[in-house]
Amino acid sequence: MRTLLFLLTLAWSLTAQSKAFDLKLLQEFGSSYTVSQEQLLSLPQKVIVTELPWVEGQTEFSGVLIGDIFSLIKKEIPDTITLIALNDYQVSVPREDILEYSPIIAIKKNGQFMSVRDKGPYWLIFPLSEYKEIDTMYYREKMIWQIKEIFY
Structure with missing residues (x-):
């Protein structure tokens, strides 16, 4: 009985850790869109190798350009986007920064999907x-992690 309980608990925790999260895009006066992780992965992936204060050494992040997400929903990059985390923390990023520095919504860190515990699902x-x-x-x-929504 204990073995069965252990195996069920292990299977549940592995499923919970590998759960793909949707990214919601909310328009101020209008539509909302839900973009699945599968859709994000179907977009061109960009790699950024950088050093961050929260991670030791050079780290490889892969993900999608913000402009590609907006192209997916047939919208232009707005003047400002507000990214919202799972804990409702928010940051705003101006269009100029998006165009000049090409930040990504990272899906993977060092080739692995990011769990919520590891600042995922999106950073x-x-x-x-x-x-x-x-x-x-x-x-x-501005480098918000655990992103759940983009408000524009």
Whole structure:
């Protein structure tokens, strides 16, 4: 009986850890869209290798450009987007930063999907190592993790 209970608990925890999360896009006066992780993975993937204050050493992140997400729902990148985390923390990112520095919504870290415990399911990553001028508190504060929604 204990073995069966252990196996059931193990199977449930592995399923919970590998759960794919949807990303919601909410328009201020209108539509909302739900983009599945499968849809995000079908978009071109960009890799950023960078150093971050929260991770030791160089880390490889892969994910999608914000512009590609908006193209998927047939929208232009708005003047400002607000990213919202699972704990409802929010940051706003202006269109100029998106176009100039090409941050990604990271889906994987070092080739592995990110669990909620590991700052997933989605994490906004700016290429700090590529653009030394943005390795500042201002941009670090924008790199929100555990993203659940994009409001525009």
